[in-house]
Amino acid sequence: MLNKLSKSIYYLSNQNDKERPTLGLVCGDKYSLVIDGGNSVQHANDFLREIESLNVPPIKYLVITHAHWDHFLGMNEYNATIIVNSLTNEIINKWRGYSYDDRSLEEYKNSKKMDSLCVDIIKNEIPDRESFQLNASDIIFEESLKLDLGNKVCILERIRSTHTDDSTVAYIPDEKTIFLGDSVYCTTTNSLFHFKQSKLLPMIEDIQKYDAVHFLLGHESICDLDEMNSYWNELVSASKAADSTSLESALESFEADHKRKPNEDELFFLKAFVNDQILKSQL
Template identity: 65%
Template sequence: MLNKLSDTIYYLANQEDRERPTLGLICGDQYSLIIDSGNSTQHAKDFLQEIKKLNVPPVRYVVITHAHWDHFLGMNEFDATVIVNSQTYKMINEWKRYSFDDISLQQYVKSNQMSTMCMKTIQTDMPNRDSFKLNSPDVIFENTLSIDLGNKVCILEKIKSTHTDDSTIIYIPDEKVIFLGDCAYGTTTNSLFHYKQSMLLPMIKDIQKFDAEMFLLGHESICDSNEMNIYWEELTSASRVVKSTSLEKAIELFKVENNRDPNDNELFFIKAFVNDHIIQSQ
């Protein structure tokens, strides 16, 4: 079931148990635009089935927020122009070489080209996968792109991110709504979960220049300005105290700076920034 954010913005909520991120639908007077295409052909079909229940203009565009499998593997199901930034384009094109039979999938998992969850999702939710070949995106932009759907402008921008190097966000000015994809999350490298510390403040700056009141994230669904500000504050306060690979020193510095122990979120973030230092030192 689609959630209605306004008369022109809808979203299909994330399903963490199935590794399905939030998918968005923006409707103008003439056309509609979709944000992310889902983690499989079945995810995309489920989304399209829900859209059919609405009286909205035809879907003309699909924007992929970044080149992680759960956000683009449903791409082939949409009879629309697929838009990506140039870095996402290069990464998705790597997937065009993949085969999706069991032997190939198992080999990709073994060589760390694909997660086990990705393999299981493909096996479950992608019929005819033995002959499946991923399409290529249609429009590639470098930094920013504006799309007019008919009295409804969407601004696409490639931003710095703690999650990936190819993150695109989508801002709808008249609604003050922004789709962040996964850009505000951390990532895993060499089995260590971390936030890219050098990208944190530039990312926040890139996002906060937009006058947004509602934020849709890939795996949280929706947050208001107050919730996002709390998130930014906890992240930045954690980042400020991490200056080395020592968790103990970071926690001690946090206590000195804040006159209290870190809460559970802050402790999680501190550990993630420490992991980033460990990764950078390897």
Template identity: 70%
Template sequence: MLKKLSNSIYYLSNQNDKDRPTLGLVCGDQYSLIIDAGNSTQHANDFLREIEKLHVPPVKYLVITHAHWDHFLGMNEFAATVIVNSETDDVLTKWRSYKFDDSSLEEYVHSNQMNKMCMEIIQEEIPNRANFKLNSPDIIFEDRLTIDLGNKVCILEKISSTHTDDSTVVYIPDEKVIFLADCVYSTTTNSLFHYKQAMLLPMIQDIQKYDADMFLLGHESICDLDEMNKFWKELTTASKAVTSTSLDHAIKSFKVENNRNPNDDELFFIKAFVNDYIIQSNKF
């Protein structure tokens, strides 16, 4: 069921058990815009059936926030102009060469081009895979793009991110709402989860320049401003404690600086920043 954020903004909540991210719908007087396409044709069609119940203006645009499979594999189901940034398109070009039969999927998993959950979702929720091929986007932008849906402006911007190099956010100024998708999350390299420490402050600056009260995230659905500020504080406090590959040293530094032990979230972030140091040190 779609949740109503305002008279013009709706969202389909994430389902972590199926690795389904939050999907968004923004409605203007003339057209509607969708944010992310879902992780499969089934996910996309579930979303479209919910949209049909609303009797909103026709969907004209679909924005893919970044090129992780759970956000774009449903894109073929939408009769809409597909918009991506240029770096997202580079990754999608690779996916357009993929075959989706079982043997090909198993080979992609074996060669680390795809994870096992992705394969299982494709097998379960994308029928007729023998003929499945990902469509090409229609509009490719570099840094920023403004879309007017009819008295409803959406600003698309490629921003710095700790999660991917191709993250796009969607900001609706008159609603003070921003769709962040996964841009504020950690990432995984060589099976090691980590937060890109060098990208943390640039990312926060890119997001905080927008006057937003509500933040929609890929796998938590929605946060208000107080929740986001708490998130930023925990992230930056954890980051300041990490200056080496030593987890023990980072935890001790945190205790000295803050006169307390890190909470569970801060400890997760500290470990992720330490892992980033490990990954960066192994590059040289």
């Protein structure tokens, strides 16, 4: 079921059990914009069926927030102008060269080009895989792009991110709403989950310059300003405490500063920043 944020903004909530991220819909007087294409043909079509029940302008644009498979494998279904930043396009181009038959998928899984969950979802939720190929991008931008949907402006911008180097956000000024994709999350390198510590403060700066009160995230759906500020504070305090490859040292520093033990989220963040220190020490 679609969630209605305002008369012009809707979103389909994330389903983490199916690796389905939040999908967004922004409607102007003339056109509509979809934010992220979904993780499969089935995911996209589930979203489109929900949109069909609304009296909204036709979908003209689809923006992909970053080139992780769960955000773009459904993009062909919208019959829309596909918008990506240049780095996102480079990465998705590799997927455009893939074959999606069983044998090829097993090869990609074994070579770690795709993880097992991705392969399972492709097999179950993308029909006609023998002929499946991702459509080409139509608009490729570098830093930012402004769309006018008809009395509804949407600003797309590539930002610095702890998650990927190709993160795009979508900001709707008159609604004070921003779609963040997965930009504020950690990532995984060499089987270690970690936050890119060097990108944390630049990312927060890039996002906080927008006057937003509604934040749509890839795998939490929606947060308000207080929730986002709390998230930033927890990340920053964990980052300050994790200045070495020792989790024990990070915990001691955190407890000395806060006079308490970290909560569950803070402990996860501390581990993630320590892992980043470990990865940097291996370079």
